[in-house]
Amino acid sequence: MKVLIVDDSKIARMGVIKSLKEIQPEAELFQATNGLEAVELFKKEKPDVVFLDLTMPVMDGYEALKKIIEIDKEAQVIVVSADIQSEAKHRVLVAGAKNMYPKPINKEIMTHIFEQDLLL
Numbered sequence: 671m672k673v674l675i676v677d678d679s680k681i682a683r684m685g686v687i688k689s690l691k692e693i694q695p696e697a698e699l700f701q702a703t704n705g706l707e708a709v710e711l712f713k714k715e716k717p718d719v720v721f722l723d724l725t726m727p728v729m730d731g732y733e734a735l736k737k738i739i740e741i742d743k744e745a746q747v748i749v750v751s752a753d754i755q756s757e758a759k760h761r762v763l764v765a766g767a768k769n770m771y772p773k774p775i776n777k778e779i780m781t782h783i784f785e786q787d788l789l790l
């Protein structure tokens with residue numbers, strides 16, 4: 671399984687990777703630091719799952735989500751953001767994200783994501 675982790679914060683990426691490795695130790699990981707890199711890596715690697723931050727330089731997560739869904743409407747994108755307003759969640763769900771969670775993602779939330787949100 672290929673997983674793309676997108677966040678401009680290295681600490682935030684490491685947090686996702688830490689909990690992900692506890693659940694999916696065999697996953698092949700790719701990282702991007704902004705939306706543009708994320709879209710390019712999505713095209714190239716066709717990851718099974720994308721963890722996507724919203725607030726990033728160059729291209730934000732909303733724009734990246736839109737482009738990823740344009741490339742593959744079945745893309746499985748989980749938004750992970752400090753912005754926990756219900757408006758933000760509504761917006762990303764309408765745009766095609768599978769779900770949205772506040773930072774940080776722990777092992778329990780990661781387990782829930784793989785059991786409830788994703789089709790793998």
Ligand SMILES: [Mg+2]
Nearest residue numbers: 678723725726
């Ligand atoms: Mg950010």
